[in-house]
Amino acid sequence: MDDRRVVIVDYICDYPNRESGSPEELIRRKDAVWEQRMQELARSYNREQAEVSCFDGIFYPSVEERFRLEHVPQADSRFLLSSERITLSLMQTLADRNKLGPKNSLLVSVGTAQTDILSKYALMGVEGEDFRHAVKLIDPLGYLKLLQPGCTPAVQLISEASTSGISSMYSAYAKIRKGEFDTALTGGASAVTFPVPYELSQFGTGAERYTEPFEEGASGRYFSEGGAVFLLKERELALADGDVILAEIRDISAGSMGNPVVNRTAVKKLVSRSLEKAGVSPEAELFLELYGRGNEIDDTAEFSCLKALQKSYRNMRGGFLKEDIHYIVGYYGLTGVCRLLDARRTHSKLPGREISRPNAYIGTIGGEQWSSSPGDFGLFASVLYSMHGNCYSLLLQLEEAGAWSGGGAGR
Known part of the structure; x- marks a missing residue:
């Protein structure tokens, strides 16, 4: 069945300056943004984040405010990594505005950075009643149970640094072509959940990183939070569902x-x-x-x-x-x-x-x-x-x- 055709019918993409259009402004305010993020982490995990300092990056002022999860109880959502919250929000948005139901054979394929798994263990030093909620989310795939797509999906996580997003899409594309699934939510997000005083994935060494690629003096880019999620379908199903087909993955x-x-x-x-x-x-x-x-x-x-x-x-x-x-x-x-x-x-x-x-x-x-x-x-x-x-x-x-x-x- 490898001749089945796979199309993109919807997608969503977000990053901190998507609406403001000003990465320079976010860099200028990075210390204030960092302080607000530290306060959010302290509230969630009941522990201060000591000896961590801000590095140059394009950060969301508040992940909790930008990516609200109305359907997830606060007792659970407070233990989500920032990248997990963004991923859930983006995926839920696509699921809510598309035709996904019990008849769909759905794969949820998430790409994530390896550092997220380390963050789980570093952050979840909780005890008592909090532990009962936190333990459900220690599993790297546990948070995907909070997704409500309208059907019961199969879930997979691919951890491969800079190409984790295309790796998850590659897997979803291959599985739809083979007839194992007819629909896939694929993608995810990257965020600074567990701040450290240096860039774990450095993508530039210059003091000035606004110079665009291929130009004279380019010295890499600033680290940024954000993510992208795509809804893939087998082409005949998309046509039958009345979807707008944006592109076919050849x-x-x-x-x-x-x-x-x-x-x-x-x-x-x-x-x-x-x-x-x-x-x-x-x-x-x-x-x-x-x-x-x-x-x-x-x-x-x-x-x-x-x-x-x-x-x-x-x-x-x-x-x-x-x-x-x-x-x-x-x-x-x-x-x-x-x-x-x-x-x-x-x-x-x-x-x-x-x-x-x-x-x-x-x-x-x-x-x-x-x-x-x-x-x-x-x-x-x-x-x-x-x-x-x-x-x-x-x-x-x-x-x-x-x-x-x-x-x-x-x-």
């Missing part, structure tokens, strides 16, 4: 670069294999979104990889859609996809980033390599990397407005 391929630094040869082979598996013509018009780690070594390797791919796919153009979105562990690579789907759903034009001052190693970037108009393309590929050296290629066929079935999810 392929997800996985590989290894051998080390954390971008290996242009390994990535080229991975993307080429993905396009070949999906039967993409060498003449196809294709937009390739680069990851954009924001340092000269990786950015140059990515751009070199793009030019190598264009020798076989001459109508391929590169681009970058994650402007102003800082590094969300596990979900940074998927935020460009979310922005693309935002534009598709609202019938608006999504401007891609223009590179005004490429770093010296890249040299020049012209129209034959780069496009700032991703909406002009029907095929969208995205590359994603892990600090462990794992890499993925996600290939989407964007649905034309006339192909939408109308009604249903995401409206």
Whole structure:
């Protein structure tokens, strides 16, 4: 049954500056934000967090206020990690606004950072009556029992640092293709639940990290909280349910670069294999979104990889859609996809980033390599990397407005 087709019918994405649009303001207020978060942790766990200091990052002023869980008793919700609260809220939002019921064969596939599991044991030093509530949530999958999707799902957790989000989607996609499930909620979130005085997943070393990737002087991104969740369905079921199909997943391929630094040869082979598996013509018009780690070594390797791919796919153009979105562990690579789907759903034009001052190693970037108009393309590929050296290629066929079935999810 591997010929079953998998589509995206809904999604949700969030990060601290999604509405404000000002990461600079959140960085400026980080000490005050940190203090408020410490007070929330102290109230939840009845213990002060001693000797922990703020590091530069884009934090939510309050996870509890932004992600309210009305259906979860406070006695339980107070013991949720911040990332768990965000994940539950995003998933519940998708479940509530879509057709999920007893007839759905549902998989909940969550990607999470390894540090969350450590946080469980570090934070839950509780006793007495509190222990009775806390013990239910010590299991890394325990919090998913609080999700109310309208049916009884199978649940799985994939812990793989920088690519945990695409790893969970990869698993869900494969299982729907094989006929094991017909629907999947996949994704999750990253947050500073257990603050430490340094960045566990450092994504930049410069004092100034607002410079966009591929530009001269880029020194990485600031750590950011946030997450993304997608609702996947088998295509015929989505059509029968009257869902709006935003995109079809033509392929997800996985590989290894051998080390954390971008290996242009390994990535080229991975993307080429993905396009070949999906039967993409060498003449196809294709937009390739680069990851954009924001340092000269990786950015140059990515751009070199793009030019190598264009020798076989001459109508391929590169681009970058994650402007102003800082590094969300596990979900940074998927935020460009979310922005693309935002534009598709609202019938608006999504401007891609223009590179005004490429770093010296890249040299020049012209129209034959780069496009700032991703909406002009029907095929969208995205590359994603892990600090462990794992890499993925996600290939989407964007649905034309006339192909939408109308009604249903995401409206």
